[in-house]
Amino acid sequence: MEHAKLVLLGEQNVGKTSLLHRLATNTFQPFEEPTVGAAYTSHVVHLDDTAVKFEIWDTAGQERYHSLAPMYYRGAQAAIVVYDITRKDTFVRAQEWVKELQRRGPPRIVIALAGNKADLEARRDLETEAGKQYAEDLGLLFMETSALTAMNVQDVFHALASKLPRSSQEDSQRLQSSNAVRLEQTVQSAAEPESTSCC
Numbered sequence: 001m002e003h004a005k006l007v008l009l010g011e012q013n014v015g016k017t018s019l020l021h022r023l024a025t026n027t028f029q030p031f032e033e034p035t036v037g038a039a040y041t042s043h044v045v046h047l048d049d050t051a052v053k054f055e056i057w058d059t060a061g062q063e064r065y066h067s068l069a070p071m072y073y074r075g076a077q078a079a080i081v082v083y084d085i086t087r088k089d090t091f092v093r094a095q096e097w098v099k100e101l102q103r104r105g106p107p108r109i110v111i112a113l114a115g116n117k118a119d120l121e122a123r124r125d126l127e128t129e130a131g132k133q134y135a136e137d138l139g140l141l142f143m144e145t146s147a148l149t150a151m152n153v154q155d156v157f158h159a160l161a162s163k164l165p166r167s168s169q170e171d172s173q174r175l176q177s178s179n180a181v182r183l184e185q186t187v188q189s190a191a192e193p194e195s196t197s198c199c
């Protein structure tokens, strides 16, 4: 199983904790308490040929916790930057998080942009296309999600797991097969002199 650190970032109240609750317990709480500092959880995503265990840091959206964020995105392989489709200001904040991650975060971090509360279509303040286009321009994964209906919640974690660089696993497989070849060669060359000397 692969391990990957994942950080959730975004303005307060956009639904970061709710997305995790939906993922972990398939439930939704209409009155979720604000996160204080950050909260840790883990979740395993099964892919066809492997599984990825995400070590997840759910950060607090309140501005006073901003300075703690680097502690949580440092060394992260993946990030979900969340905004609320009913509040354009949260999309602006999400863009700032993406910039910060790209400037100061780990160089190969895989980022997903999630437009949450997609169930509140009647109160939509930002078109899907705006989020999609921005994500496309910056090479981010993009999905609109809903912690309330569960729409795309599993999918965003699955998409991130699929997009993670698999170098560590491939490297270890390559190492194993090259060791096997070397071992075979050693066995062969050890066997050869014996066979010549014997007959």
Ligand SMILES: Nc1nc2c(ncn2[C@@H]2O[C@H](COP(=O)(O)OP(=O)(O)OP(=O)(O)O)[C@@H](O)[C@H]2O)c(=O)[nH]1
Pocket: 010, 011, 012, 013, 014, 015, 016, 017, 018, 019, 029, 030, 031, 032, 033, 034, 035, 036, 059, 060, 061, 062, 116, 117, 118, 119, 120, 145, 146, 147, 148, 149
């Ligand atoms: N309708 C709807 N409400 C949601 C959704 N996700 C979260 N909420 C509500 O939005 C509010 C804030 O959700 P949280 O999960 O606490 O948001 P957060 O981003 O973790 O907030 P902080 O911890 O303060 O950063 C709660 O009242 C949730 O019930 C959603 O997909 N749809």
